[in-house]
Amino acid sequence: MSSLKNKVAIVGIGEVPTGRFPEKAAIYHAIESARLAIADAGISKDDIDFVMPTASLYSSQFNTELVTCRIPEELGLKNAHTNCQIFAGGSSGSCFLSMAGSLINSGVAKYVLCAHAERLGTGVTAQGGIDLFSQAGISVEWEVPYGQHYSSIAAMSTGRYLHETGCTDEHMAAVCVSNRKWAELNPNAAFRKPLSLEEVLSSKMLSTPLRAKQSNMLFDGGSAFIITSAERARDLTDRPAYLLGTGGRVTHFAFSQEPDVTRFGWAQAGKDAFEEAGITPQDVDVAEIYDSYPIYQIIGLEELGFCGRGEAGELFLKGDTWPGGKLPCTTNGGMLSQGHTGAGGGVALIVEAARQLMGKAGDRQVPGARFAVETGTGGTYMDAQVSVLGTEIV
Amino acid sequence: MSTNQKPGPVVNEWARPYWDYAKQNKFCLQQCNDCGKHIFYPRIACPHCGSSDVKWVEVSGKGRIYSYTVVENNAPSAFQADVPYVVAIIKLEEGVQLLSNVVECDPYQLEFDMPVEVVFEKLDEEVTLPKFRPVKG
Ligand SMILES: [Zn+2]
Numbered sequence: 403m404s405s406l407k408n409k410v411a412i413v414g415i416g417e418v419p420t421g422r423f424p425e426k427a428a429i430y431h432a433i434e435s436a437r438l439a440i441a442d443a444g445i446s447k448d449d450i451d452f453v454m455p456t457a458s459l460y461s462s463q464f465n466t467e468l469v470t471c472r473i474p475e476e477l478g479l480k481n482a483h484t485n486c487q488i489f490a491g492g493s494s495g496s497c498f499l500s501m502a503g504s505l506i507n508s509g510v511a512k513y514v515l516c517a518h519a520e521r522l523g524t525g526v527t528a529q530g531g532i533d534l535f536s537q538a539g540i541s542v543e544w545e546v547p548y549g550q551h552y553s554s555i556a557a558m559s560t561g562r563y564l565h566e567t568g569c570t571d572e573h574m575a576a577v578c579v580s581n582r583k584w585a586e587l588n589p590n591a592a593f594r595k596p597l598s599l600e601e602v603l604s605s606k607m608l609s610t611p612l613r614a615k616q617s618n619m620l621f622d623g624g625s626a627f628i629i630t631s632a633e634r635a636r637d638l639t640d641r642p643a644y645l646l647g648t649g650g651r652v653t654h655f656a657f658s659q660e661p662d663v664t665r666f667g668w669a670q671a672g673k674d675a676f677e678e679a680g681i682t683p684q685d686v687d688v689a690e691i692y693d694s695y696p697i698y699q700i701i702g703l704e705e706l707g708f709c710g711r712g713e714a715g716e717l718f719l720k721g722d723t724w725p726g727g728k729l730p731c732t733t734n735g736g737m738l739s740q741g742h743t744g745a746g747g748g749v750a751l752i753v754e755a756a757r758q759l760m761g762k763a764g765d766r767q768v769p770g771a772r773f774a775v776e777t778g779t780g781g782t783y784m785d786a787q788v789s790v791l792g793t794e795i796v
Numbered sequence: 797m798s799t800n801q802k803p804g805p806v807v808n809e810w811a812r813p814y815w816d817y818a819k820q821n822k823f824c825l826q827q828c829n830d831c832g833k834h835i836f837y838p839r840i841a842c843p844h845c846g847s848s849d850v851k852w853v854e855v856s857g858k859g860r861i862y863s864y865t866v867v868e869n870n871a872p873s874a875f876q877a878d879v880p881y882v883v884a885i886i887k888l889e890e891g892v893q894l895l896s897n898v899v900e901c902d903p904y905q906l907e908f909d910m911p912v913e914v915v916f917e918k919l920d921e922e923v924t925l926p927k928f929r930p931v932k933g
Contacts, residue, residue: 544805658895
């Protein structure tokens, strides 16, 4: 298998705030994010030859617009030869890197615009969101009739993990607190007020042992990035974010078919990505680990080898993962605090990894960040996608 | 989506026997004639070895709770009247696993790996759902 290692790089990033914006059409979030990414890359809009939107879940009408070239028309892209959607749920950001990277590396495309926009905050009602996510990605034959939904899914991972490791609700709550500390420094985050362990642990029980403040909330938002070859990247900027390694595993469709709901495929995916990059977790300066619920951020850190099984909770509790800590983790605040925008949660983590490596993270910049790892998972944690990025070719 | 009517399974034709047996209060799985393994959920071909030579067999209906949760709030619309209800992954003696509800119990007395057995709950004239209850004693 031909490797993308050292061959491609992110050269521009763009993002709009995550929140509730009833006055803004969904397309705004895509177009404004794309404009910011193009400006950040220092290229002309007409350099872009391939537009790669991911999917929006709130409206099939809007999603079809993304499929049918609305982004190139809105932006007035004169030299785009293809507009083609890539969608793998929460893994879409990771898949942008491998799919767009492959197109660049093969010469099919020169500059790929990867973009996302979503309106799950104001485009659907709160109960509508719950009902949407009691069907999306959940088997209508084998799970929907039993009242399955994403809270019950996260609760079953959490419960089994606590049973096997002896960790506590406090460890889970500590993830929310850590992510909030980062979000306090992120102007694009939906939740920026300090959050305490007590607030998390006293919030409403959803599905035991998962509480309301351990659950993501759905919002409007968008993010975008530009990817090109390593050679072109060097001409554009002193600090592109090079793709150094990728790894992935697909494990299930129906959540109930997953043999280990406390591990999934992260260990193998992580091993592949780190081996390709030629670095180890100890070399990583920022770990942009997919959250959506605290348990998945804990599993991600542990299975990727940042610490042992049952040890991640302590890192979140002690502050190792906080701003200024030894292992800065999910530095945009994640879906728990920046907010969940469907496929955008993963795209935002790619953008954040690049932002940290490019030295553009403002108040939350991790000083001298050289290596970042990003993870994404879609559906009911159906896959494990890992990307390693760096400021230099290794 | 806004209806509060319980969603029945959207049945694939090759899974129809599973639901027909359930209606007769029988718990049946596919088993592969070539590799001998049990199969869940029903497939058009064995997911273990790829063989299309599969048969239906009645099985014990016994297993253990691999994981579970008690849904208290933010349930899907059709299930709001049921809270608190238990969603669980059951690992069956035959080596396959499935999602179900654990019923006929105090949800707060359940434990991980607890033995359970199948019971049948009629949803309507068309559909009977296999569910599970703790094994007594
Ligand atoms: Zn077989």
